[in-house]
Amino acid sequence: MHEFSIALEIVDTLQKNEYLEGVKSVDEIKLNIGKYSGVDKNYLIFAFQNLDDERFKDVLLNFISNDGDEITIQEILVD
Amino acid sequence: MLNSSRRRVGRSLSIQRNALETNEAIANKNKRLFGKAFVINFLSSPGSGKTSLLESIVPILKSDGFKPAVIEGDVETDLDKKRIDELDIPAYQIVTNGTCHLDAKMVNGALNNLNRKDADIIFIENVGNLVCPTSFNLGEDIKAVVLSVTEGDDKPLKYPAAFYKSKVMIINKIDLLPFLDSSITKIKENALSVNKDLAIFETFCKKNEKAGNIENNGLSDFISFMENNINSKVSK
Numbered sequence: 001m002h003e004f005s006i007a008l009e010i011v012d013t014l015q016k017n018e019y020l021e022g023v024k025s026v027d028e029i030k031l032n033i034g035k036y037s038g039v040d041k042n043y044l045i046f047a048f049q050n051l052d053d054e055r056f057k058d059v060l061l062n063f064i065s066n067d068g069d070e071i072t073i074q075e076i077l078v079d
Numbered sequence: 080m081l082n083s084s085r086r087r088v089g090r091s092l093s094i095q096r097n098a099l100e101t102n103e104a105i106a107n108k109n110k111r112l113f114g115k116a117f118v119i120n121f122l123s124s125p126g127s128g129k130t131s132l133l134e135s136i137v138p139i140l141k142s143d144g145f146k147p148a149v150i151e152g153d154v155e156t157d158l159d160k161k162r163i164d165e166l167d168i169p170a171y172q173i174v175t176n177g178t179c180h181l182d183a184k185m186v187n188g189a190l191n192n193l194n195r196k197d198a199d200i201i202f203i204e205n206v207g208n209l210v211c212p213t214s215f216n217l218g219e220d221i222k223a224v225v226l227s228v229t230e231g232d233d234k235p236l237k238y239p240a241a242f243y244k245s246k247v248m249i250i251n252k253i254d255l256l257p258f259l260d261s262s263i264t265k266i267k268e269n270a271l272s273v274n275k276d277l278a279i280f281e282t283f284c285k286k287n288e289k290a291g292n293i294e295n296n297g298l299s300d301f302i303s304f305m306e307n308n309i310n311s312k313v314s315k
Contacts, residue, residue: 001179002211006098013100019092027089031098036273038213038240069244071098071214079089 003039007047010073011056019076020055028060028077034068102215105183109218112190116148117309118201120217122241123225124234125207128251130159131284132225133202137166139302140200145309148198150189152181152206159204169194180211183218199309209238220312223247228256232265235273242273247280249301254283278304 010029014020033039045061064074097103121129133149140147148169151159160172171193173185186203195201203219205212213222224245226234229252235242242248248270250263263281270277282297 002214005178005180005182006214009101010098013096013098014094016101017094017096019094036213036240036243038210038244069213069240073094073096073098075091075093077089077091 001043003043003047004050006039006071007044007051011051011053013073014076020078023055023078025055025057025079026059026076027079028062028075030062030064030074030076032064032066032070032072032074034066034070036067036069037071038069039071099214099216102183105187106216106218109183109186109190112187113195113201113218113220115313115315116195116198116201117305117312118203118217118219118221119247119305120203120205120212120219120222121225122205122209122212122222122245123207124209124227124230127207127225127227127230128284129204129207129225130162132249132251132282133204134162134166135282135284135296135298136302136305137163137168139298140305141166141168143302143306145199145306146197147200147202148193148195150186150193150201150203152185152204154179154206169198175206179206179208180215181205181217182215186217199313200305209234209241213240213244220308221246223249225249225251226266226270227252228259228261228263228266230261232261232263232269235266235270239273242270242277245274246276246278247301247304248277250279250281252283253281253297254285280304 041063048056048059123129137147149163151172153159154175157172160170163170171189173189203217222245224241250266267279280301
């Protein structure tokens, strides 16, 4: 369930740093997710599918794994 | 993957940012608000004995001249806070109303309400859950995972994030070991395979255990660990 909070934080981080200015839709987000981050990738996908934000309704999540505990946004692809 | 067949790409933006940046910023504010108090974020499954552990260690810390305070986190009810109130120390209950973890914003709200002016150690008792609370920095000094022997010796391998992110593991309810197949050696081996730097303490906290018996219930080493950390933070 915390994946919903993380999905909202990711959107918030993109928003606050103006990456979503003028963006009609977000096509893909590349995330670096450590195996000790406590994040279930399937639940995170489910969370994005259920965000109340039309720009993310078709977003593709692309996960890069590592051995740590970080969750970082590497890149977004937008229209 | 969401709609993986569709790739309509206009622009690619390199970001390289912490996904939990907002939580991290509030956690840093909390860290400043905590000041000189040493802060422990307790993680565990429900029923591992976090509140009982607090009921056992708070009176000892108080008798040693320290001033503890507690932030309780639960999905529903203030039952744990009522137990802590019996110890006559400042306590504040966060009720998450369904959310499975505490985040930095919730703790920030608690800090506005907790009478923590004189506190030199603050315990945050997170929501009972070995998964979700691991993702959120609250501004604490350390995370401490509590694992009771009744949960089985495989839990560090099944829920590695809690053990990887913690500095301390408390193996609780060790007085029940004679009645269980759980192996304390196996618990330690499994936990250290996830995090070789874990400091491990073995405890039990039966009610009415007297402070004078702390050598017998394994709390004395953990108490010393905390008192050293309080003194070290105060002297910085």
